Amino acid sequence: MNIAVVVRQVPDLIEPLEIAPCGTAIDLDAASFILNESDDHALEQALLLKEAGGGTVTVVALDSGDVDNTLYTAAAKGADALIKISQQDHAPRSPRTAAARYAEAVKPLGADLVLVGVQAHDELDGALPPFLAAAMGLPYVGVIRGVRAATETGAVIVCKEFPGAVMAQVRVKLPAILGILGADQPPRYVPVSRIRAAMKSAQLSECEAAAPQREPLVSVVRLVPPAPAARAEMLSGSEAEVAARIADILSAKGLVK
Amino acid sequence: MSAQDVLVLAEIRGETLDAVTLELLAAARGLVSATGGNVGVIVLGRDGAGHASSMGAADRIIVFDDPQLSTYAPETYVAALGELLAAERPRALLIGATSIGWDVAPLVAARLDAPLVIGCIRIMDGEGDLRVTASFYGGKMLAECRVTGAPAILMVQPGSFRPASEPGKAEIEIRTLAAPLQPGAIAFEQWILPQAGDVDITQHDVLVAIGRGIQxxxxxxLAESLAQALGGAVCASRPVVDQGWLPATRQVGKSGMTVKPKLYFALGISGAPEHQEGMKGADLVIAVNTDPKAPIFDVAHYGAELDILDLLPALTEAIEAKRG
Incomplete structure (x- = not known):
């Protein structure tokens, strides 16, 4: 099975987000970027499918942030080919534009399966995987936790997650696009030495995005941090002091028996 | 039907109407109260009559009782919704941010080239435009948006609106599609229920929930020891389950369990909206996180800005000392 994996860079939420002077976006220059978490799972799922049944894994990313490092890390994990989509203009202002640009790069691969993380926390007016499916004219199902090849060729069996730890088992005829929430196994770790080796040995292809920038259909008027509805009463002090205070609170409420 | 109408996609799993449907109805009713228009709720693949009394906030129940819609598949759902929306051109279609909503809302928006907003928590009329507030960047930002096109596809964060429980008698409209639906590439096969034998976290009065901060x-x-001292159980946010450190039956949140314990420790959990959805009914929430701006402190009763790995042993010891 030949698999394409689409990966995105997103601001790291561990770092504080700053609002840009325009007041309608975060200051991307002040943010640090990481691989979108569910895209990391999509890559892992692709590698697991390749290890189980052969084939190739091609990883595709728009040029932004520290994307070269992300792509070489994918190669160090086992990806066979890397494609970086360069953009002459700014990064896409809408997931529709991003989907059109990814479609240009992914379509010629003729992949049996395209895996993308189901969501990214910086997407407001769209979701890349279903938009990509629409742009490529392929069927789509998302919120997937686990994929395996079906016994017949040209299909996969996926688990679609529902509340209450309930899964729907779904059969998907290929080619198709899946929105991955979680892989069958946690994303693998690769040491820095292997990433450095991949930087020397892996071939990174570049293509240029042609799809024009689409104006978003939704305008952000203002971006604000949420006002706390009822902020917690903060307990201060050393670990021992806070622990003693919590124990007192629980004891007073009859929760220590 | 009018250009001010608002439609809602009902979600019914098994015989149960998902609570998010009533929240969507409340949002829709709030919007049309300012502008006029009717609220319609769309039921796919069943007769809808069994839930009509629960959906009294709707003016009409639009039923597509097609056998191809009896089990969920994105292609058939989108075909049915696309045809209905193209015919009626309502002001907005409200869909829950659920497992089905995350498929259907963007696919319908793409099909109709319609505006889409994800994570909506407030929806208002803005003198002709829709004014929508949406949770963004994992709940760390709110985006106040203006939406001009119609129909606007609005994916609503569950728990954002008080469910509409008003009695009423909506009119049921049975609809058929212009072209028969065909089976697509995606086919539901079976439900897989959680394996029996693990702890049922919905039945515990005390839950010690761990997140990424457990490292x-x-x-x-360390969390197990605290839970044991309190007679409770350990549960987790999604990253911990994704790492395989606890089974999926221990996950709290949108895609996991909804819990209402007497005491909920949120340890090293940032508190994304998806997690809050599963635990906000707890009587007492104590959150510990190194990030003072973590959204979990907005829903907790008590908080501490500490590393949980430092606090946990001290806390277990303090609880055990109280127990004597």
């Missing part, structure tokens, strides 16, 4: 699998036992 590694070996540290889970």
């Amino acid at each position: 590694q699998k070996d540290n889970v036992e």
